[in-house]
Amino acid sequence: xxxxxxxxxxxxxxxxxxxxxxxxxxxxxxxxxxxxxxxxxxxxxxxxxxxxxxxxxxxxxxxxxxxxxxxxxxxxxxxxxxxxxxxxxxxxxxxxxxxxxxxxxxxxxxxxxxxxxxxxxxxxxxxxxxxxxxxxxxxxxxxxxxxxxxxxxxxxxxxxxxxxxxxxxxxxxxxxxxxxxxxxxxxxxxxxxxxxxxxxxxxxxxxxxxxxxxxxxxxxxxxxxxxxxxxxxxxxxxxxxxxxxxxxxxxxxxxxxxxxxxxxxxxxxxxxx
Amino acid sequence: xxxxxxxxxxxxxxxxxxxxxxxxxxxxxxxxxxxxxxxxxxxxxxxxxxxxxxxxxxxxxxxxxxxxxxxxxxxxxxxxxxxxxxxxxxxxxxxxxxxxxxxxxxxxxx
Numbered sequence: 001x002x003x004x005x006x007x008x009x010x011x012x013x014x015x016x017x018x019x020x021x022x023x024x025x026x027x028x029x030x031x032x033x034x035x036x037x038x039x040x041x042x043x044x045x046x047x048x049x050x051x052x053x054x055x056x057x058x059x060x061x062x063x064x065x066x067x068x069x070x071x072x073x074x075x076x077x078x079x080x081x082x083x084x085x086x087x088x089x090x091x092x093x094x095x096x097x098x099x100x101x102x103x104x105x106x107x108x109x110x111x112x113x114x115x116x117x118x119x120x121x122x123x124x125x126x127x128x129x130x131x132x133x134x135x136x137x138x139x140x141x142x143x144x145x146x147x148x149x150x151x152x153x154x155x156x157x158x159x160x161x162x163x164x165x166x167x168x169x170x171x172x173x174x175x176x177x178x179x180x181x182x183x184x185x186x187x188x189x190x191x192x193x194x195x196x197x198x199x200x201x202x203x204x205x206x207x208x209x210x211x212x213x214x215x216x217x218x219x220x221x222x223x224x225x226x227x228x229x230x231x232x233x234x235x236x237x238x239x240x241x242x243x244x245x246x247x248x249x250x251x252x253x254x255x256x257x258x259x260x261x262x263x264x265x266x267x268x269x270x271x272x273x
Numbered sequence: 274x275x276x277x278x279x280x281x282x283x284x285x286x287x288x289x290x291x292x293x294x295x296x297x298x299x300x301x302x303x304x305x306x307x308x309x310x311x312x313x314x315x316x317x318x319x320x321x322x323x324x325x326x327x328x329x330x331x332x333x334x335x336x337x338x339x340x341x342x343x344x345x346x347x348x349x350x351x352x353x354x355x356x357x358x359x360x361x362x363x364x365x366x367x368x369x370x371x372x373x374x375x376x377x378x379x380x381x382x383x
Contacts, residue, residue, distance in 0.1 A: 022296035047356065054327045058295040117328035117364045124363050 012038075012079045012270065020061045020090070021068045028075055029054050032086060035077035037195035038228065039084040040166050041146050046195070048125035049084060049144050055118035056088050056140050064092025064138060081166020081270065082146040087139060094133035159187055166270060167263045168196040173205040176213025184213070188220035188231070197229025198270060200262040204235035209243055221253065230254070230269060234262045276304045284315035284383045290322035293330030301330060305337040314346025315383050319376055321352035326360050338370065347371065351379035 016031045018024040029050040036046035057073055065071045071091045078085040097119060123129050128143040158180065160171040168191050174180045191199060201217065221231040233255045236244065244250050256262045274297035279286040285308050293301060308316060318334065320326075338348040351373040353361065361367050373379035 022294075025295060026292070051327060051360065054294060058327065058329055061295070117331055117366075120365070121328055121360070121363055 014077045014079065016075045018073055018075075019069060020057075020065050020071050020073050020092075022058070022061060024073075025054055025057050028057055028073070031075065032077060032084075035079055035086075036084045036144065038197070039079040039146070040082050040163075040195050041084060041144060042194060045144055045146060049086065049142075052122040052125045052129075052142055052144075053086060053088065055122050056142070059095065059118055060088070060090040060092060060138075063095050064090045066093070079270075081267070082163075084144050086142045086144075088142075089137050089139050091137045094138055095131070097131050156183055156187075159184060161187070161191075163196070164259075164263055165267055167198045167200060167266045169200045169202055169259055169263070171202040171205060176206050176209040176216070178210065178212045181210075181212035181216040185216035185219055188216070189223055192220065192223045192227050192229070197224050197227040198266040199224055199229065199231045200259060200266065201231065201233050202235050202259055202262075203233055203237065203240055206240055207237060209240050214243075214247070214249065218252070230266060232256055232262045232265060234258050274300060276301065278304065278308065281380065284317055284380070285313045286317050286319060286380065288319045288322070292325040293323055293333075294325060294327040295329040298329035298333050301333045302336070305333060306340075309337065309340050309344075314341045314344040316341060316346070316348045317376075317379050317383070318348065318350050319352060320350055320354070320357055321376070323354065323357055326353075326357045328364060331361065331364055331366060335366065335369070347383070349373065349379055349382065351376045 014031070014035050016028060018028060032053045033046050033050050036049045037043075041049070053075070060073055061068055061070075074089040076087045078087070122142065125144075126142040127145050128141070130141045132139045132141070158172060158174040160173065162169045162171075170184075170188060170191070172180070172184050176184065188199065188201070199220070201220075217231070217233070224231040231253075233253050235258055236255060241255075244253070244255070254265070256265060274289065274291040274293055276290075277288040279288070287304065287308070289301070291297070305316070316337065334348065334350070341348050349371040350361075352375070353372065358372075361370070361372070371382065373382065
């Protein structure tokens with residue numbers, strides 16, 4: 001198994017290469033799941049990627065190679081904000097997807113040919129499925145995009161949430177005190193859990209912050225980092241900035257002028273990751 | 274994947290636990306075929322502890338269903354998780370199998 005490298009500034013490409021054995025497929029789909037979450041896809045969408053890649057790799061072993069241990073499978077995941085492109089390469093026999101009949105939705109058992117179910121699932125679950133056959137190898141490219149809804153967690157009215165270029169911009173509009181801090185913390189952690197690990201907390205409408213508010217920010221910042229992302233703060237009011245300087249928070253958090261700076265800083269980080 | 278067969282009066286109850294995928298489907302194939310070869314024609318598959326199912330697993334269930342229907346019996350499913358239910362539906366097989374939420378109800382249906 002090999003590690004990843006970068007292709008171009010906006011996208012990150014992760015690579016994995018394994019022998020064509022059924023027992024290696026769970027490792028491949030874990031790898032794809034992590035990449036899908038890193039692209040900001042939801043858990044269900046990441047699961048759809050896993051299942052499709054499972055079906056694709058099973059087909060490669062079963063049909064392209066015709067047996068286990070007959071060749072290798074190379075998987076590359078290209079990660080962009082909200083999009084994952086999975087490329088799977090094998091060196092076996094070309095396979096004609098057109099020759100596989102669509103399974104029919106029927107209760108006539110005789111009409112069911114179980115062979116085509118895998119391909120059918122891939123086409124249903126992924127946004128794009130494309131096969132290419134070269135002289136030496138076959139390439140399957142599958143693309144999955146995050147569903148349009150930018151709202152990936154329920155947020156209370158006092159918290160505005162916007163997704164921009166794969167970055168979640170969270171704008172609390174309340175005093176960050178003992179009453180409000182747990183609400184904000186829950187929203188931030190839910191976003192990170194849902195795969196949105198690059199976050200900006202825009203503080204322009206926070207007139208006051210006390211220690212539970214500070215704790216909420218530190219907890220979310222730590223979680224974002226543990227998940228391979230980061231949390232930046234921007235647009236601090238004079239008073240809040242004063243509090244941050246007194247307690248040394250300006251040394252922990254990256255604080256930038258405004259939202260646009262924060263988004264471009266985080267995007268640069270995603271590309272380098 | 275682990276399997277466990279409980280012989281009831283009118284049917285065999287097959288409990289499956291874990292991942293049912295291309296790596297484990299052959300083991301499922303064996304256990305199903307063994308029961309059918311021994312003359313069982315009614316099988317209830319308890320999916321409540323199946324964490325993951327790919328088409329390789331579905332294929333074995335369809336193959337076994339064909340065999341038992343030929344013998345005048347049936348293969349029914351119970352308690353699939355939401356994920357497994359989705360996969361069965363996406364594969365267009367939900368109308369093929371009788372699927373029960375509840376295992377007791379499923380046992381009683383035979």
